[in-house]
Amino acid sequence: MTDEARPCDLLVTADLILTLDAGSRIVKSGAIAVTDRVIVDIGAAGQLRRRWTPARTIEGRNRIVIPGLVNVHNHTPLMITRGMIEDIGFAPMYTPGIPQGHWLTEDDAYALSRLGMYELLRAGCTTVMDFYRYPSSCARAAAELGVRAVIAGRVHDAEPGTLADGKHVYSRAIGTASLQENAQLIERWNGHDDGRIRCDWAPHAPDTCSDDLLREVKKLADAHGGNVHTHLSQLPAELQAVKERTGLTPPQLMDKLGLLNDRLIAAHCIHMDRADIELCGRSKMTVAHAPIGNAKGGRIAPIMELQEAGARIALCTDTFSGDLIEAMRWAISMQRINRQGNVLDPRTVLDWGTRAGAEALGLGDQVGSLEVGKKADMVLLDNRSPTLAPLIDGYGVLVHSASGHDVDTVIVDGKVVVAQGRLTFADGDEIVAEAQKVADALWSRAGRQPIG
Numbered sequence: 001m002t003d004e005a006r007p008c009d010l011l012v013t014a015d016l017i018l019t020l021d022a023g024s025r026i027v028k029s030g031a032i033a034v035t036d037r038v039i040v041d042i043g044a045a046g047q048l049r050r051r052w053t054p055a056r057t058i059e060g061r062n063r064i065v066i067p068g069l070v071n072v073h074n075h076t077p078l079m080i081t082r083g084m085i086e087d088i089g090f091a092p093m094y095t096p097g098i099p100q101g102h103w104l105t106e107d108d109a110y111a112l113s114r115l116g117m118y119e120l121l122r123a124g125c126t127t128v129m130d131f132y133r134y135p136s137s138c139a140r141a142a143a144e145l146g147v148r149a150v151i152a153g154r155v156h157d158a159e160p161g162t163l164a165d166g167k168h169v170y171s172r173a174i175g176t177a178s179l180q181e182n183a184q185l186i187e188r189w190n191g192h193d194d195g196r197i198r199c200d201w202a203p204h205a206p207d208t209c210s211d212d213l214l215r216e217v218k219k220l221a222d223a224h225g226g227n228v229h230t231h232l233s234q235l236p237a238e239l240q241a242v243k244e245r246t247g248l249t250p251p252q253l254m255d256k257l258g259l260l261n262d263r264l265i266a267a268h269c270i271h272m273d274r275a276d277i278e279l280c281g282r283s284k285m286t287v288a289h290a291p292i293g294n295a296k297g298g299r300i301a302p303i304m305e306l307q308e309a310g311a312r313i314a315l316c317t318d319t320f321s322g323d324l325i326e327a328m329r330w331a332i333s334m335q336r337i338n339r340q341g342n343v344l345d346p347r348t349v350l351d352w353g354t355r356a357g358a359e360a361l362g363l364g365d366q367v368g369s370l371e372v373g374k375k376a377d378m379v380l381l382d383n384r385s386p387t388l389a390p391l392i393d394g395y396g397v398l399v400h401s402a403s404g405h406d407v408d409t410v411i412v413d414g415k416v417v418v419a420q421g422r423l424t425f426a427d428g429d430e431i432v433a434e435a436q437k438v439a440d441a442l443w444s445r446a447g448r449q450p451i452g
């Protein structure tokens with residue numbers, strides 16, 4: 001049979017492959033063959049070794065392979081607030097006394113984006129949607145480190161300096177500048193590296209964008225295609241500002257302006273009444289569920305109600321952490337508290353963090369599960385880790401006990417981007433040190449002396 005073997009770029013073997021495909025196929029002592037960034041074969045390792053002659057083999061003894069995780073809403077530069085914001089406020093843009101986006105330089109944003117992308121990849125997130133100020137810096141970081149990314153700018157016309165004081169003051173100049181930043185991002189980065197980097201539009205929130213600005217974004221996003229990303233019903237202050245300005249709830253406003261539809265990916269969706277939930281459900285929008293951030297702010301989103309009403313659910317970490325596995329178990333716990341029952345299971349939240357996220361981002365035919373024909377985005381976990389024992393059905397221990405620290409190897413687009421827990425295209429130690437320097441300066445400006 002050996003003489004019939006065909007060449008491939010990469011062969012990954014593993015004790016166990018959890019494909020997370022529609023049939024939840026599990027392969028013991030399995031292998032995955034990759035050519036030209038794409039999975040070309042999955043099956044028993046012995047058979048694949050006979051069928052393929054790989055240019056490179058990753059021997060995955062003591063490894064579990066899962067699809068790369070998909071994080072549908074994040075702001076890597078805001079990692080600068082992590083470890084502080086949790087005890088000071090909720091959404092950084094509305095919180096006084098912390099470093100703000102408009103304080104950053106482009107170089108600051110780049111250093112912090114690199115930190116964020118490093119953490120995400122290290123924890124097995126192979127696809128991330130990220131939007132913030134200086135989005136081209138974020139795209140550059142994602143491109144360099146090898147992550148698959150959907151990037152957008154932070155479009156708004158509310159003056160950021162006044163939001164933290166509870167005021168909404170709109171400025172045409174700020175709106176125009178943020179639109180230009182997002183347009184320049186798309187021009188420069190959309191489609192980079194055979195589509196590994198894609199760009200979208202992201203109006204920050206219904207209260208931080210005036211009606212005129214939201215109409216403008218709608219026009220531009222329709223012409224561009226792709227998704228629209230935003231925050232929705234995140235804070236009582238948002239509801240109050242939108243009500244005072246328009247007489248509507250945030251979902252009603254987005255609906256009126258034509259933005260509440262199956263292309264919208266909206267984070268949080270916390271402060272919603274029954275009518276808002278029904279409206280969002282009918283629209284088939286996707287909720288970017290951020291259970292960790294919500295919980296740390298003392299909030300639980302009505303995720304099960306939204307799903308039952310017809311909304312789609314995907315997972316995100318939204319700044320607080322890069323560990324989507326942690327977000328999965330928080331999602332389960334928070335909904336069990338909210339509904340006083342066993343309403344969510346590990347397989348469902350794994351789906352939210354992989355296939356559902358990919359589908360929401362329009363990448364469902366490319367990533368989100370391990371299947372022949374899909375891009376080779378996968379994560380190898382070390383199953384000698386005590387947190388991955390005992391392994392019975394695989395899903396339970398992965399979601400309830402494992403963490404991003406169990407990730408050993410990460411492959412995106414057929415390229416190894418993390419090996420033995422270390423980045424392959426950049427120096428992780430240098431990234432952390434550079435980000436710390438930026439953080440020291442910005443937190444000092446905010447009146448906090450770093451302990452280091």
Ligand SMILES: [Zn+2]
Pocket residue numbers: 073074075231267318
């Ligand atoms: Zn966010």
